[in-house]
Amino acid sequence: MTGDKIPEGSISLQPFFDELKQHLKKTTVGSLAGNRTPRQVRAVADTTMEAFTTAVTRLEALSPPEKPLACKKGCAHCCHLAVMTEGATVMRIADHVRETFTTAERTLLDMRLIVYEDKVEKMTQSQRSMARLPCPLLVDGVCTVHPVRPLVCRSFNSYDVESCEKQIHGGGSTGDIPAWNVPWLLGLALESGVKGALVESGYADGDLELGLALKAVLDHPHAGERWLAGDRLFARSAWKARKP
Numbered sequence: 001m002t003g004d005k006i007p008e009g010s011i012s013l014q015p016f017f018d019e020l021k022q023h024l025k026k027t028t029v030g031s032l033a034g035n036r037t038p039r040q041v042r043a044v045a046d047t048t049m050e051a052f053t054t055a056v057t058r059l060e061a062l063s064p065p066e067k068p069l070a071c072k073k074g075c076a077h078c079c080h081l082a083v084m085t086e087g088a089t090v091m092r093i094a095d096h097v098r099e100t101f102t103t104a105e106r107t108l109l110d111m112r113l114i115v116y117e118d119k120v121e122k123m124t125q126s127q128r129s130m131a132r133l134p135c136p137l138l139v140d141g142v143c144t145v146h147p148v149r150p151l152v153c154r155s156f157n158s159y160d161v162e163s164c165e166k167q168i169h170g171g172g173s174t175g176d177i178p179a180w181n182v183p184w185l186l187g188l189a190l191e192s193g194v195k196g197a198l199v200e201s202g203y204a205d206g207d208l209e210l211g212l213a214l215k216a217v218l219d220h221p222h223a224g225e226r227w228l229a230g231d232r233l234f235a236r237s238a239w240k241a242r243k244p
């Protein structure tokens with residue numbers, strides 16, 4: 001999920017994806033104008049996720065998958081890729097953790113995040129891209145934040161689980177996994193729209209590595225307010241902070 005998957009096809013839908021991206025960027029910049037609050041950031045993340053779900057449902061009628069997707073609950077090969085996202089989604093996931101996790105679940109997550117940070121913090125971009133580590137939000141093969149998971153997790157899909165296993169765990173390229181391009185291209189467009197809006201609004205960290213960014217938020221009281229006020233909360237979780 002680090003962007004090495006290169007989709008193909010669905011060219012006729014590209015103008016629609018571009019328009020959606022620009023629309024999301026414009027509305028997100030508008031919603032973050034003026035006094036910014038964590039509630040507004042949460043609304044940005046929720047709006048983006050809803051836009052994805054609505055658009056996929058509608059586009060399925062226009063450009064359906066060629067055959068049934070292999071993705072199902074308990075299959076988590078793709079959850080061993082590095083997950084990139086942006087600040088609004090990280091804040092939304094942190095809210096979900098605080099609101100729904102039991103004390104024991106939260107303690108275990110905090111421990112997984114410490115171990116995760118210890119493993120990845122000194123890796124170069126190249127090393128991190130190739131390391132197949134389980135996402136710290138994955139428990140028994142299931143995503144513990146499924147309703148608010150990042151766009152890249154929503155859009156990743158496959159027609160062939162054996163190909164996922166081979167390419168992801170065998171050091172290959174996710175671009176070689178046969179997939180339905182519609183959600184993938186849609187996810188890329190929406191992600192780009194939100195990231196562009198955040199940059200334009202003054203939050204220029206770019207791609208954030210989910211595990212590290214989530215740890216930064218959960219570790220700091222009032223993280224949302226601090227980030228909105230200009231605190232470089234995500235400086236260490238920004239992908240560009242890593243050496244190539």
Ligand code: SF4
Pocket residue numbers: 078079080083135136137138139142143144145146149150153
């Ligand atoms: S956030 Fe959820 S879906 Fe995404 S990689 Fe982590 S466990 Fe998997």
